[in-house]
Amino acid sequence: MYRALKGxxxxxxxxxxxxxxxxxxxxxxTPGVLAICDDCGAVRSVxxxxxxxxxxQRLAAEGFAEARQTIEVHGRCGDCSxxxx
Numbered sequence: 071m072y073r074a075l076k077g078x079x080x081x082x083x084x085x086x087x088x089x090x091x092x093x094x095x096x097x098x099x100t101p102g103v104l105a106i107c108d109d110c111g112a113v114r115s116v117x118x119x120x121x122x123x124x125x126x127q128r129l130a131a132e133g134f135a136e137a138r139q140t141i142e143v144h145g146r147c148g149d150c151s152x153x154x155x
Contacts, residue, residue, distance in 0.1 A: 075093055078093075079093075082096055082099070083095070083096055084096060085104075085115075085140070086140075087104060087106070087113060087142065088140065088142065089106065089142050089144065090106065090113070092113075094113055096115075097115060098115060098117060100117045100119050101117070101118065101119055101121075101122035101139060102115035102116050102117045102118055103115070103116045103118050103121070103141045103142070103143055104116075104140070104141065104142045104143065105143050105145070105147070106142060106143065106144050106145075107145065107146055107147035107149075107150055108144050108145065108146065109146050109147070109150040110147060110149065110150050112147050112149075114147070118141075121141075122139050125139060126139070
C-alpha cells in the first residue's frame with residue numbers, strides 16, 4: 071500500500087501529511103500550507119505561492135536545492151475557535 075501511495079504522490083495526486091502520518095488528496099497545483107485543526111482534525115490547504123517562491127529563492131541563495139516543500143501548521147480551525155471569516 072505504501073508503494074502505491076508513493077506512486078500517487080510522485081504523480082501529484084496525493085500529499086503526505088507528515089505530522090499526522092496520513093495522506094490527503096491534492097486539490098490544487100499551487101503550493102499551499104497545510105492548516106491542520108488539532109480539535110476536529112480538519113486539514114485544509116491554504117494557497118501561498120509567494121511564500122514558497124520566497125523560500126525557494128532564500129534557499130537557492132544559500133546553495134540549497136530543495137526537492138519538495140511542505141509546511142504544516144497546527145492550531146484550531148475557524149469552526150472550532152468560533153472565529154468567522
